[in-house]
Amino acid sequence: MVMGYSWPITNYCFPERPVMPPLKTTVACPNCRLPVPVVLEQLFDVTQDPDAKRRFLSGQFNLINCPNCRFQGQAASILVYHDADKELLLSFTPMGLGLPQAEQERAVGKLVNEVINKLPQEKRKGYLLNPKPAFTLQGMIDRIYEADGITKEMLDAQRAKAQLMQKLLTASDEQIKALVAENDAQIDETFFQILAASAQAAAAAGNEAAAQRMVDVQNKVLAHSRFGSQYRERQARVEAAVRELQALGDKLTPDRLMELILKAESDDQVAAYVSLARPLVDYAFFESLTRRIDRAAGDEKARLTQRRDLILRMTQDIDAAAKARLQETAALLRKLVEAPDLERALRESAPQIDETFLAVLNENIAAAQKAGRPEVVARLTAISDGIHRLIQESAPPEIKLVNELLDLPTDAEAEAALQARANEITPELVSTLNYLAENLRQNGRADMADRLEKLYGVALGQVMAANWKK
Structure with missing residues (x-):
């Protein structure tokens, strides 16, 4: 599906009305008051830049990182958010700016004009003349969620999970166990999504220590929670399905896939089969399954019908997710181009x-x-x-070394280079070489797997020789 995609280059490289770029400026650090550079983004127009919604809701904008006092936070600024599909136009003016009302209106009006000028005439509607002011930034965020159908109760539940996450991040191992036991009902898929998003944001901001702490907490919560136990059981079933498909390799046919899907003991296994072998689940596959249903009777007919409906929903979800991902990818590439x-x-x-x-x-x-x-x-x-x-x-030292070795023209040169860097050969490098060789062989990259296996032998020999000398 990816390989068949290509948007017209002439359409995105020379937009008639480019998205309003962020403004490079300086602001006073709220803590030490010294001037610090900041990239200020005031207009979040989802209609023109779909990624703007993610940036806004994640809070990853207008960030201050003061080199003098180490303060980290957001610069106060007038903000405008627009989503034409939902006819949503919001504005926010921080009270701390101390701007007179007339100046606030002029600044917001300028940003709203940017929104209007980018819209075709038929999409310029009355809501654009009356941006809804939010009294707080959180209030602005809540309105965006409400437009998505997320109620205040749902938001409160999500905030409770975020607060639990913060407690866990500052807790000891024993305290984590106690907190998980007390709040087990709150620990679900949404909780781990919040934790994963926070870890990604920390890593993107260069805070590797915070990101690693979040990963450690995630593993501990998975180990002690009911959801974690259920997750491990589901993961084991999915991994078994993956191994089964890998073992079949080129021998996997639509008929064999159908047998596997129909015998699957859980929806998780069905999902694994369908997602990994999506090209085989085509119109002919459903025709064949429908013929089976027509020949069946009683409980078996009902079971097969239910399974067919499940497969159909899964393929629709997979295709919709792939389409949405490609649209997000296209928007991201446009953003980077511009x-x-x-x-x-x-x-x-x-x-x-x-x-x-x-x-x-x-x-x-x-x-x-x-x-x-x-x-x-x-x-x-x-x-x-x-x-x-x-x-x-961002790669660990052992991955950097492996990449350098793979870039060399011949196996002999790669082995010689590894022997020349014997001081960099560690148990972690040996494990990495072994893992990558197995992974590449499973994915049909026999040439690279062969080289890595030879390098694994060299590295293992060096580690064993070093241990013998001890």
Whole structure:
């Protein structure tokens, strides 16, 4: 599905009305009052930039990082949020700015004009003339959630989970056990989503210690909670289904897949089969299943019908999620293409960059080359190079060493280079080489797996020799 996707390059490289870029300025640090640089974003127009909603709700905007007193927080600023699909136009003016009413109205009016000017004539409606003011930033966030159908009760429940997360992050191991026992009913999928999002935000902000603490707490909560126990059981069933499909390899046929799906003991197993072998679950697959249902009777007919409905819902969800992910990826790539500060934009967007994004990026580089657009190729290549720099920066030492060894032309050169760096060979490197070799072989990359296995042998020999000398 990814490989078939390509949006027209001519449409996004030269927008008629570019999204209002953030403003580079300086503000007084709220703590020490010294001037600090900040990238100020005041307009969050979801209609023009779908990623704006995520940035706004995550609070990852207008961030102050004072080099003098180490204060970290948000710069106070007038904000406008717009979502044309929901006819939602909100404004917020912090009281601390102390602006006269007339000046507030002028500033908000300027931002609203930016919104209106980007809309086609047929989408300019009455709500645009009356932005709804929020008295607090949290109130503005609540209105956005309410427009999504999330009630105050649901928001209160989510805040309670966030508060529980904060308590767990500052608790000792024994206190974590007690807190989990006391609040087991609150610990569910939403709780772990909040924790994961917080860890991603911390990592994106460069706070590796906080991100690692959140991962440690997540593992402890999984170990002690009822949800964690259920999660492990589900994971075991899914992993068993994955191993079964991997063992079949090229021998997996639509008929064999149907047998596996129909014999599956849980919805989790069905989901694993369907998601991993989605191309086989096509129109012919459903026709064959329908014929089985027509031949069945009684309880078996009802069971097969229920299973078919489940498979249909799962395929629809998978396809919808894939489509939404591609749309998000397209929006992110547009944002990076148009970003005035590419390095900063890449760092802020790091949590969203995955294999899907890289596949779409490579597709567009190839399309730009074919279309004879050297300026677009240069910009997209700069994005690709920047991503690889980020990956290299954040990679553990053993991964960096493995990448360097894989870049060498021959196996002999890679082995010689590893032997020359014997002081960098650790048990962690040996484990990494073994894991990566197995993983690449399972994914059909036999050439790279062969090299890693040879390097694994060299590294293991070095570790054993070092231990023998002790």
